[in-house]
Amino acid sequence: MPNIQRLPATLTLATLALLSACTTTTTADSPGAGASLTQTQSDGPSRWELxxxxxxxxxxxxxxxxxxxxxxxxxxxxxxxxxxxxVSGNSGCNRFTGSYGKTSTGIRFDRIAGTRMACPGERMGFESALLRAMQSPFTTVASQPSATPQGRQIIWKTAEGDLLQFAEREGVGRRGAKIDAASGVEKIVYIDSQRVECTGVGRMQCYRWRESEDAAWQLWYGPIEGLDFESGVAYKLRVREYRVPNPPADASSIRWQLLKVEERRRGG
Known part of the structure; x- marks a missing residue:
């Protein structure tokens, strides 16, 4: 397993990547106790830019x-x-969603699905390369904690030996966009025990939800932040609903953040 490098703030991004290239590459397929970034926020949503x-x-x-x-x-x-x-985000052309899990050496991505908009050829080529890289686990080869001028950063090595450097960003949607916490509204939602195939711009998996136990089911196309969904379990959740300013054209203008699991039961 490679050692995680704690890098001083004086290092430039190019130096950070160069040092990472000297780290031994290994991969793992099962979750494990990977190294932490010694971050200031230990949980909750986080947003990273390539x-x-x-x-x-x-x-x-x-x-x-x-x-x-x-x-x-x-x-x-x-x-x-x-x-x-x-995990969700922008892969260069389209929006994508899926799941992620820690491995003993880094991170893996599973069940990645995306929308299917057409973009200029160079963006489509980039996106194809990124999604192909995400089919294999990434190895963490360097990280930088939050107590530096550049903030938290991480470098992952792909199975092909490429180095992907990410920096933590604030907000959701467009770069630098923030949500006003005071604008959020608490609500109770009921989540069905199974997700279903749905179509936004492309095929994806959606939650079925309703506002009361006797209401009709509706589809929820985005993630429910903080929910570790288990197939076969129905949930009654207390969430905070936010309006997202300037969302991407193919993304939701509403965001749900889990506050509390009020009830969970197996079955429908």
Missing amino acids: VRWQQADGTLRELPQGDNGQPVIFEFNSGIDAAQGT
């Missing part, structure tokens, strides 16, 4: 931006150090 992609031959891959300037973003519902959770 800021550098160094290919195995040392060349840099150009990073795309969306039509409204959106960068490549990964949003982890339970934080990057959680044992498991759901």
Whole structure:
């Protein structure tokens, strides 16, 4: 297992990536007690931007931006150090959703599904390469804690030997966008025991939810931040609902954050 490097704040991003390239690459397929980033927030949602992609031959891959300037973003519902959770974001052209889990050497991504918008060829090529890389576990080769001018950063090595450097960002949706906590509204929602296939711009898995036990089911297309959903278990949840300013065109303008699991039961 590679050692996690604690890097001083004076190191540049290029130096950070260069040091990472010297780390031995290994992979793992099962969750484990991977190293922490010694972060200041130990749980809850976190948002990370891909800021550098160094290919195995040392060349840099150009990073795309969306039509409204959106960068490549990964949003982890339970934080990057959680044992498991759901992940969503912008993969260069489309929105994606799936799950993630810690491994003994880094992180893995599972059941990744995305929308199917057409974009210019270079963005589609980038997205295909990123989603292909996410099919195998990433190895953590370097990290930088929050107590530095640049903030928290992490470098993962792909199975092909590329180095992906991410930096933590605030907010959801577009880069720098923030939500007003005071604008959130608490509500009770009932979640069905099984997710179902649904279609946004592309095929994906959706929650079925309703506001009362005798109401009709509706589809929820986004994640429920903080919920460790177990198939076969129905939930009664207390959530805080936020309006997201300036969401991407193919993403929801509403965000749910779990406050409390009021009830869980097996079956429907």
